[in-house]
Amino acid sequence: MYYRWEQDALYLDCSIQPKSNEDRIVxxxxxxxxxxxxxxxxxxxxxxQLIRFMAKKFHTQQTAITxxxxxxxxxxxxxxxxxxxxxxxxxxxxxxxx
Numbered sequence: 001m002y003y004r005w006e007q008d009a010l011y012l013d014c015s016i017q018p019k020s021n022e023d024r025i026v027x028x029x030x031x032x033x034x035x036x037x038x039x040x041x042x043x044x045x046x047x048x049q050l051i052r053f054m055a056k057k058f059h060t061q062q063t064a065i066t067x068x069x070x071x072x073x074x075x076x077x078x079x080x081x082x083x084x085x086x087x088x089x090x091x092x093x094x095x096x097x098x
Contacts, residue, residue: 001031002014002031002032002033003033003090003092005093008081009080009081010058010079010083010086010092011068011079011080012033012078013031013032013033013075013077014032014033014034014035014075014076014077015032015074015075016035016036016037016046016074016075017035017036017037017074018037018039018040018041018046019037019038019039019040019041020037022036022038023035023036023037023049025057025087025090027089027090032075033090035053035054037049037053044071047067047071050067050076050078051065051067054080058083058084058086058087059084060080060081060082060083060084064080064081064082065078065079065080065081066078066079066081
């Protein structure tokens, strides 16, 4: 499973594909959530774009999203604190959302 809740924080295990044609959540692939990002993985640009994109998708502040593991890797663990919404396409149980 690519996600888990810890109190009011959602943790996502992600597989990032940088230099894509568009920013898009592809969906679950194995044990990870595949995400495509337009930005190149140089100078932290892909990480910054990933945080901006996920903040829009989960309707939260960029500061509420942190990369817990994988700063320089394609496989990352994200922490989203108090997401206001969860995209329907992800099929994540929202029973702990406030």
